[in-house]
Amino acid sequence: LAKTTQPISMDSYEGQEVNITCSHNNIATNDYITWYQQFPSQGPRFIIQGYKTKVTNEVASLFIPADRKSSTLSLPRVSLSDTAVYYCLVGDYNQGGKLIFGQGTELSVKP
Amino acid sequence: GAVVSQHPSWVICKSGTSVKIECRSLDFQATTMFWYRQFPKQSLMLMATSNEGSKATYEQGVEKDKFLINHASLTLSTLTVTSAHPEDSSFYICSARAGSYNEQFFGPGTRLTVL
Numbered sequence: 001l002a003k004t005t006q007p008i009s010m011d012s013y014e015g016q017e018v019n020i021t022c023s024h025n026n027i028a029t030n031d032y033i034t035w036y037q038q039f040p041s042q043g044p045r046f047i048i049q050g051y052k053t054k055v056t057n058e059v060a061s062l063f064i065p066a067d068r069k070s071s072t073l074s075l076p077r078v079s080l081s082d083t084a085v086y087y088c089l090v091g092d093y094n095q096g097g098k099l100i101f102g103q104g105t106e107l108s109v110k111p
Numbered sequence: 112g113a114v115v116s117q118h119p120s121w122v123i124c125k126s127g128t129s130v131k132i133e134c135r136s137l138d139f140q141a142t143t144m145f146w147y148r149q150f151p152k153q154s155l156m157l158m159a160t161s162n163e164g165s166k167a168t169y170e171q172g173v174e175k176d177k178f179l180i181n182h183a184s185l186t187l188s189t190l191t192v193t194s195a196h197p198e199d200s201s202f203y204i205c206s207a208r209a210g211s212y213n214e215q216f217f218g219p220g221t222r223l224t225v226l
Contacts (some may be wrong), residue, residue: 034214043115043204043217044155087154099145099206099215102154 003104004088011108018075020105022088025069030092033064033071038085038104047086048073075107083109113139115207117218124195125226132190132221134205138186141207145215146178149202161188195225 005023012018026031032051036044048055050062050071060076075082085104114137124130134144141167143162147155159175161167161182169175179191188207190197202222206215 012123036217041202041220041222043117043206043220045217049214098160100157100158101147103154 003100004090006088006105008103009106009108011110012078014028014079016039017076018078018082018107018109019072020073020075020086020088020107022073023070024088024090027090028092030066031068031090032092033062033068034062034089034091034099035062035073036087036089038087044073044087078107078109080109080111083107113137113207113209113214113216115141115205115216115218117203117205117221118196118219120219121222121224123226126196127194128178129191130195130223132192132203132205132223134188134190134207136186136207136209136216136225139207139209139216141188141209142185144182145206145208146180146188146190147204147206149204149220155204177220192223195223197225199223200225206213217220 006085034049035047037047038044048060048062050064052064055062085106087101087104089099116135118133146158149155157170158173159167159169159180161180163185167180170187182188202220204220206217208215
């Protein structure tokens, strides 16, 4: 399972766009990239998943370069309620679906 | 979206007793369920993977005789912490995966406090 590296913490202000980059140099051909959000004392919540290029949904965008050794989660116009820990995970879901969580990025959104 | 529930949401028990935590997939059949534990200010640590009808696969360092996992049906997995001690106090989270779907759905977590 590929190891991921993310910044430990980030600060932002309401209304700004936040980009969190994750490094996964050893990503395998069959690995997908998934981002989860976790609030204190809650289970993680799925945000977005991708394999290559760009994926967008109603809450975020995921940018994956051609070499797939990194990915960037983009949160447009964050609000105070986006303050949470964000986890980047890579895994081959066809091989049992194990997710190994890294340290995550603690995002703090200020007014 | 798919919903996973856990029961209880919190539990307090005395040292030496056993505690059972249930994880249910409410609107889908979960072929695989996972159990994690999370200490304060730390990331989630995978404890074990369970497939319906078969024995759970434990991660290295997790005592299988202490953390008993049963995945008796496609919608229910249970984690029993046997002879709990204060160091077992933690936040236990389950997740469920449906068949070939790439997404895992997480439960809300169970806060265990052992006195």
